[in-house]
Amino acid sequence: MSIRGVWPKKFSPGYIFVSGGVLSSLGKGTTTASIALLLKSRGYKVTIVKCENYLNIDAGLINPIEHGDAFLCEDGTEADMDLGTYEKHLHQNLGKHNFITLGQIYKAVIDRERAFGYNGEDVEAVPHITDEIIGRINEAGQKDEADIIIVELGGTAGEYQNALYYEAARILDYIHDQRVVHIHVSYLPTPPHIGEPKTKPTQLSVRHLNYMGIQPDFIVSRAEKPIDERRRERFALFCHVKRENVIDSPDVENVYEIPLIFAEQDFDTKLLKSLSLPLKRRNITKWEKLVTKIKDPKPKVLKIGIVGKYFATGEYELRDSYAALLDALDHAGIATNCEPEINWINSEALEKSQDISQTLGSLQAIVVPIGWGERGVEGKIKAIQYARENKIPFLGLCYGMQLAVVEFARNVLGWPDAHTTEVNPKSSHPVIHIIPEQKRIMANRAYGGTMRLGSWDCQLNPDSQVYQIYKNSSHIKDKKRGVIAERHRHRYEFNDKYARQLEKGGLVIGGRSVKEKLVEFIELPKEVHPFFVGTQGHPEYKSRPLDPHPLFIAFFEAALNLV
Numbered sequence: 001m002s003i004r005g006v007w008p009k010k011f012s013p014g015y016i017f018v019s020g021g022v023l024s025s026l027g028k029g030t031t032t033a034s035i036a037l038l039l040k041s042r043g044y045k046v047t048i049v050k051c052e053n054y055l056n057i058d059a060g061l062i063n064p065i066e067h068g069d070a071f072l073c074e075d076g077t078e079a080d081m082d083l084g085t086y087e088k089h090l091h092q093n094l095g096k097h098n099f100i101t102l103g104q105i106y107k108a109v110i111d112r113e114r115a116f117g118y119n120g121e122d123v124e125a126v127p128h129i130t131d132e133i134i135g136r137i138n139e140a141g142q143k144d145e146a147d148i149i150i151v152e153l154g155g156t157a158g159e160y161q162n163a164l165y166y167e168a169a170r171i172l173d174y175i176h177d178q179r180v181v182h183i184h185v186s187y188l189p190t191p192p193h194i195g196e197p198k199t200k201p202t203q204l205s206v207r208h209l210n211y212m213g214i215q216p217d218f219i220v221s222r223a224e225k226p227i228d229e230r231r232r233e234r235f236a237l238f239c240h241v242k243r244e245n246v247i248d249s250p251d252v253e254n255v256y257e258i259p260l261i262f263a264e265q266d267f268d269t270k271l272l273k274s275l276s277l278p279l280k281r282r283n284i285t286k287w288e289k290l291v292t293k294i295k296d297p298k299p300k301v302l303k304i305g306i307v308g309k310y311f312a313t314g315e316y317e318l319r320d321s322y323a324a325l326l327d328a329l330d331h332a333g334i335a336t337n338c339e340p341e342i343n344w345i346n347s348e349a350l351e352k353s354q355d356i357s358q359t360l361g362s363l364q365a366i367v368v369p370i371g372w373g374e375r376g377v378e379g380k381i382k383a384i385q386y387a388r389e390n391k392i393p394f395l396g397l398c399y400g401m402q403l404a405v406v407e408f409a410r411n412v413l414g415w416p417d418a419h420t421t422e423v424n425p426k427s428s429h430p431v432i433h434i435i436p437e438q439k440r441i442m443a444n445r446a447y448g449g450t451m452r453l454g455s456w457d458c459q460l461n462p463d464s465q466v467y468q469i470y471k472n473s474s475h476i477k478d479k480k481r482g483v484i485a486e487r488h489r490h491r492y493e494f495n496d497k498y499a500r501q502l503e504k505g506g507l508v509i510g511g512r513s514v515k516e517k518l519v520e521f522i523e524l525p526k527e528v529h530p531f532f533v534g535t536q537g538h539p540e541y542k543s544r545p546l547d548p549h550p551l552f553i554a555f556f557e558a559a560l561n562l563v
Contacts, residue, residue, distance in 0.1 A: 016035065360387075
């Protein structure tokens with residue numbers, strides 16, 4: 001059998017495949033990340049690969065309401081938000097090699113076939129598609145020098161879209177019999193009229209795996225409460241899984257508790273034994289302290305308004321649409337010992353409001369996050385103006401920063417038609433635009449054509465607030481020069497033609513990109529406003545529970561000082 005990406009002799013990792021059963025959104029990503037955290041805490045090098053079923057090349061063009069907030073990696077990859085969950089637990093950067101879509105796989109195979117890469121063979125799903133999947137999994141392991149590769153299989157067992165991922169997992173299992181473990185995360189419903197959790201849906205889900213030649217070694221039981229011995233017996237009898245390998249994963253108040261729940265059940269110990277790997281000492285002290293701090297009562301509540309437009313009808317969808325931002329706010333709440341109370345402000349509704357103080361008046365802080373296009377823009381600008389004039393701490397992220405420049409130009413400098421050319425290309429004061437040499441600059445820097453994607457270095461203004469915020473944090477790359485790096489995902493830029501007039505009017509440019517000198521931060525002086533900061537970057541993607549982002553912490557502290 002020919003496998004693309006054949007393993008070098010020195011490369012012999014363990015493989016853990018995580019599949020899902022019964023329904024989606026069970027927390028497969030959190031399960032995967034929690035396992036990775038525990039194995040890393042025992043001194044192993046761990047990496048994770050997410051296998052997505054869709055034919056998109058990446059998640060960048062998917063509506064955030066439909067599939068959640070695309071997670072932006074350091075290398076510019078626009079990935080599934082599960083990669084954000086992995087980064088937050090592993091405390092390490094992931095990238096393009098950690099994210100697979102069926103679109104990528106099919107395109108690579110077809111491109112290779114067109115270039116006569118298969119020497120005239122008839123190209124088929126098996127082995128050519130499965131070879132490509134296996135090759136990419138191994139390439140991720142090699143690049144990250146991993147002892148253990150954890151592969152999360154997207155979707156649910158039994159779906160036709162993900163069958164080739166499962167076939168690749170089966171082939172790997174066949175080749176590396178003693179180095180492959182299968183974990184099946186499945187749901188135990190408790191119908192109200194019955195009053196007990198039912199195992200039959202999981203039995204059927206495991207049967208689907210068996211049809212594909214896969215026998216799970218572990219079942220992670222997702223239920224409202226820990227399961228009893230009766231349920232364990234049913235799993236052992238009907239799913240052919242050892243009773244001690246049925247792992248409880250009950251509902252919790254905070255997902256960061258999951259690694260500790262798994263640790264109590266020695267899940268990582270059992271995994272290492274199954275992989276025939278030595279049992280090293282576990283050290284999760286920092287994570288235990290984090291969870292204790294999360295659970296401690298918070299003396300203050302901070303009312304934060306998020307002014308956006310990617311809202312749906314359900315609370316779950318709202319969180320997914322701004323997942324990275326909400327995580328960053330949670331992390332800042334932990335760091336400042338307060339409870340963030342999120343208020344969703346629909347910018348389209350705000351446009352029509354005659355008295356926005358009724359909506360915004362009770363807020364103690366306002367965030368205007370990422371966005372695209374014309375819809376809801378005037379509502380966001382109204383919210384920014386309200387925050388500036390009423391001295392409510394404000395944080396503008398990407399589009400939020402751009403619209404803060406627009407608002408300042410209109411209402412402070414008196415340019416009523418000031419705008420971004422994304423919305424009004426005919427504006428006589430295009431304070432935000434696409435720079436003429438954008439395509440040339442981006443040609444070798446980003447996957448997204450004219451978009452700025454991934455990490456870009458920025459030199460901070462030593463007289464700015466943002467320099468003071470970053471200078472003593474882990475996010476400073478060069479303290480002497482004041483250089484930091486944030487991730488970017490945008491196309492339009494601050495128009496330097498208006499920089500001098502905007503600065504003369506009181507706007508402070510807090511930092512510029514090191515090479516291109518593009519404006520990365522704007523702010524108002526502290527004597528003018530307690531906290532008014534906009535960034536062209538996306539600090540939310542780099543915030544982690546053990547290392548909350550300093551910009552969000554400063555935002556919270558400014559708001560709490562006014563409470």
